[in-house]
Amino acid sequence: MRHLRFVLMTVMAALLSALALPAAAQTLGNSDHIAIRLVPETDSPAPGGTVTLAFVSTPEKGWHGYWQNPGDAGVKTTADWTLPAGVKAGPLRYPIPQRLMLAGIMNYVFEGPFTQFADLTIPADAKAGTRLPIRVKLDYLVCTHEICVPETKTLTTALTVGDGGISPQIRAQFDQWRQALPRPLGSAAHYAVAGKSLRIAIPFPQSMKVDPANAYFFPVTDGAISYADPQKLVRDGDTLIVETGAGSDPKGTIQGVLKLGSDTGFLVSATPGAVPVPSTATTQSGWLWSSALAAFFGAVLGGLILNIMPCVFPILSLKALSLARSGETEHAARAEALAYTAGVVLVCVALGGILLALRAAGATAGWAFQLQDPRVILFLLLLVTGIALNLAGLFELSAPGVVNKAAARGTGGAFATGALAAFIATPCTGPFMGVALGAALVLPWPLALAIFAGLGLGLALPFLAIGFIPALRARLPKPGSWMETFRHILSVPMFLTALALAWVLGRQAGVNGMTLGLAAALLAAFGLWWTGRRQSRGKSAAWLPAALAVLIALGGIALVERAPAQAETAAMPLDAQPFTEARLQELRASGRPVFAYFTADWCLTCKVNEKTAIDTSEVARAFKQNNVAVLVGDWTDGDPTLGRFIEAHNRAGVPLYLWYAPGADSPRILPQILTPAMLAALPERHGAGT
């Protein structure tokens, strides 16, 4: 009786607990929400070789499996191997994952079919024909958006030691699965932690297009970043910078996968180090404000210095003297100073705004971007020449027109002068303002515009001071006939500015462009001189010849074109052929030395090596003299055939540089950093034709 009661109570308790626990989660091992197939790349691995096993996984619709770092929740897959003696299994390799954010919790998952890989190493002393039973128990988690189920699967296969042959069908299938694996980037990344934000600088060629909205850094290393925080991607030349919240404990090397498209991802390894530019950071930590403030004051100071630049000084000094002229009231002086400041600041902010808009649109513009266009340079050349001739006394500004207003009195004139000064000042800003403006480009746009405004404020500061401090004004020399001489002297720095602009034009548009520019300047000068003569005789419509000449000169703008950049460097691309193993064998059989290199458009180290070492005249000459054949393998799209060839040389990815001396059995693997001397010495060392 007592026994029966115990049994009844146990049954009741079991029923109760079954009731209390929702049935959604089934017991371990009974469910099958991910179908997994174990496929070996070969059934007959060679002794001492490796065989890749694929776990071809297909989650049920609505279910997802987890990546090696599952994110905020979930667990990674564990594999428990039962292997014959001597056979070793490598770690699981995962394809590029997807993000799944659920109620603020970040999950790194696979929502569709995915294939994991593991490599088995076969002992070198394995006898051909030996049967190798392989058994692996996988423990993994599979979830919907609502519930999670841990599953266990035991998979088996049997291999027989043989020749390692892979059938073409299986090979093609594996190549397709492998396309989803991330590729090693081949260049070292760095990261820096500042307060609660973490920034990773990843070398990545500027020429590769990236859609920042779809880019994401999946951290393999736990605790490095805060998973649920948004990530921001900014590009700075050949660097991609990922900005996000720091994790609980970012330290040591941070591994991860930079995903740039549904099937494009790169293995990144980042060590602590300098991250090039100050950032927009996702958090408003103090350093951001302090650096923005520092940049602002740097900009003000830079603007102040600009006042003594040859391009600005003449305009400013004349304007200042005009203020000092007798008859100016306190009120008028202030109004003029404010109008001038408004003109300067407005043009600086407008230029900055255009620049930020261009960068936001994906262009790689820098400060003074407008000066990269030879047409703008020519326009400035004409403008500056005109001002210089005016200062020199060739003609007077008495008729209407923008340039005329520059020296006119009144607030409208002051505003125009300010705008002109700021526009003409840009060529001089570069060397002084590079750092502060560089900082501005990566700050949030309101802060960036504030820095451009700071530059304008600095530029306007002396004039503001003269306008608002009567004592300063009183100290300015009294106007007199000496002013005419002073004005003529000031034309010298203005002509120097014109000279510098002509030089820039020559750099950009070549000798023809420069000559065209100088001819346009001469034509304008002639028109202005004619006008000057008419003015001195008091003729009406004195402006006619100048207007005509300047109009024709401006027409020259349409004619200048950017010269092709071919003469800029001593670059000389080698006469390279696309790499195939067949072509390599052919060339080697013919007894020619072969230099084979493997590159990708996304590999910065590769591009740097090509520019600084491979494509140089020194190397081209040495290779040509010694009849060196050059083969180039482009791994930009992750071609699996190339990938296998690269792996066969113990490299996970590009760059890879191989030197096949004539008659040598195996290639020499060259270092990942090349110099022209090193390459040029290659054939000499072995001697041509030996």
Place this chain on the structure above:
Amino acid sequence: MIHRLFTGAAIVAAMVAAPALAEQVNGRHAQNFALTDMHGKTVHLSDYLGKVVVLEWNNPGCPFVQKHYRSGNMQKTQATARESGVVWLTVNSGAPGKQGHMNGAEAQQFVSSQKATPTHYLLDPKGVVGHAYAAKTTPHMYIVDSDGTLVYQGGIDDKPTADPADIAGARNHVLAALKEIRAGQPVSVAETRPYGCSVKYAN
């Protein structure tokens, strides 16, 4: 009483205003909260100032929670903790309609059927406290020292699996930390990676 309710309401209001998953930092004062327990009683964290408090995020439908309840590991941890005067607050942040969400009666049935012994089983259907503590998984464990300082956050142990067989060889981070606190030592493993299902917050 009125005053207390008002305080509670103010705290909840303050936490609603706080951003999602605000996160509590070890060594800092653990944020106070007010929640209704399974019997309808309002419980404040501050009620237990002077005692060590363990917070356990719970979802009875989650296999990782089941690993620790069906094996009796969670109950044993609770009992061991409470024997030494520790307060144990189990928190359920599952939103209505989501897996593991329970009302008071269901929670009472769960606690009695599992022979669990938390000091209180707290209902957080809006996820307010869960978000304030950045509770991400079930289970997710926190320990607040007697002076109100957060001294541990993370997993229950160091074997992130759903297999009960792994409990025997695992380091129970909560028991280890409580032992160190009792001995007046700093908690040696103060932050670990929690593992389990994601907390089923409202979307």
